[in-house]
Amino acid sequence: MISACTSSYDLYSPGIRPNAPLLHHIYGGLHHVRWVRCTSSRNVASQTKQSSMNATPVICTNGICYDYSKGVNTLTNIHLEVSRGSIYGFLGPNGSGKTTTLSLLLGLLKNQRGTIEILGKDLQHHRREILSKVGSLIESPSLYHHLTAKENLEVYREIYGASKARLQEVLTMAGLSDTGKKTIKQFSLGMKQRLSLALALLPKPELLMLDEPTNGLDPAGILELRSLIRKLNEEEGITFLISSHILSEVEKMANRIGIIYKGRMRFQGSLETLHQLQQKQSLVQLNTSDNLRAWAVLRPFQAELLEDDLVVPYTDIQQVATINRILVDNDLDVYDLHPRKQTLETIFMDLTTG
């Protein structure tokens, strides 16, 4: 099957709407945001021209679902799309399904429904070929504690067809070339994490999947990791899929974001789209002498009438002043005017709370 993900599209998955009136403004405001899905080769023709202009997707999943036990949906209809050369931040609170998704992408779990394409090939039928170009770090480090750092890499060196020079290179890159005969059980968590990253880099991967990579790292280690990720992305063109539950951490590295909550994608798009969302989501809450008339007056501002209040989205504080002036000019008394500026963190919280 030929990959035909339309990677330039942004995705907003409505899913469960935690704050429907509030999010109505977002949906209304983001006309360019739409669903994305992998299309079969039959549908390719019409999109070929457009697709060829877009970056090739490295990961493209279509409607994957997973249940650990019957009746408990861990993942529902996950459409994930990671463009080549991007740093994709996969966000969600603990237990939202990030690790399960990554495990499915690496073939660690049996795919129950939907399709997974990685590097343009179906994972089920080209598992070994795909995995030879993918590095991974899933949850805690997977290292043999009775072996040294070098021996741990040596275990996988020939499997990945890497040279001894490459082994030394990644060991140096991880800052562990001087650990000598020290076994892993004597390593700190940060050192283990760095060695795991070295292991993930061993095959010179085209794609790196990192699950909570900053776990156990000190602030200096986090900064180092961040700059290493950026460097590898810019200089070697490695695509990254990084999962985390901390938005601020991912925000500093990623250029595309996916947010998952309770096994459903809540958002997928560029960081800019998320920033736009942030602006669109800023609302001014109003209470006037006649809310119905105020609503009619403020319709051009996409005002919405709620039970007791009137909410109006705004992008900058000058707009709030304008709204107030319009109301006063229309002989409406303003009893309450409360601007609520949204941050990325609050958007994330809105998207990931029931």
Place this chain on the structure above:
Amino acid sequence: MTFAASLRSEFLKVNRTSVIYLMGIAAFIIPLVQFFDYGSPYPGNPVNGWDDFYKEGFMVFAFVFLPLFFVLASTLLMQMEVKNNAWKQVLASPQSFFHILLAKFMVLQGLAMAFLLIFNVYTAMSAGVIDLQFGLDFLAYLDRWPELLKLNLLAYGSTFGISGLCFWLAVRSKNFIVPIAIGFSLWLICLAALEVKWPHIDKYVFGLPFTIVSKKYEHEHLLHQLLSIGYGMFFFGVAYFEFALQRTPLNSLWRKR
């Protein structure tokens, strides 16, 4: 991505693990006990230490030590992945499920052969010391190497089925205790079956090593060896399908992956 790479990877992992120490220590027990238990050559039948050691020693080794070695070693090999949380890294590497399991199974067989070899070395050393002590001709027995080789092969062949069964138990269990407990219980059942002279003991996987030391079955060695190898392959096959089908659909097993 070849099988050789998978095999090398598995052998590298067992460096400095407890299974290596287990092998070195367990192989030493029988020769040590026999060394102190020897006393002196029987008057009127001056067989040397070599004869005595091999006849007695191999019986215990094949029937007790080798089966229990498989119970412990196969569990330790799998627990190495579980304890180090390393299964996911193994499975995310470009190896087929078949190569992963076959490499592990080969390592288990390699360890068993090393165990046999170490046991032979220890035994020869102990017997040699005894022979020197009593002025017996140790070197005269060296030309009986085909007999020794046959004994080794029979011991290994008769426990191959046990290795397959223990391997399967270890693969399917994330727990350390369960495969050991089941393996040990199955071995105890064999002892009980021998006690009650169960007529089908030669078909019971844990009873097969008994056939190499029993006069009753001395003309059926080939049959029992083949049966043991058949058991080994069957249990390995079950282990593989169970392992692979947990991770991929049946139809994709036949494709080049």
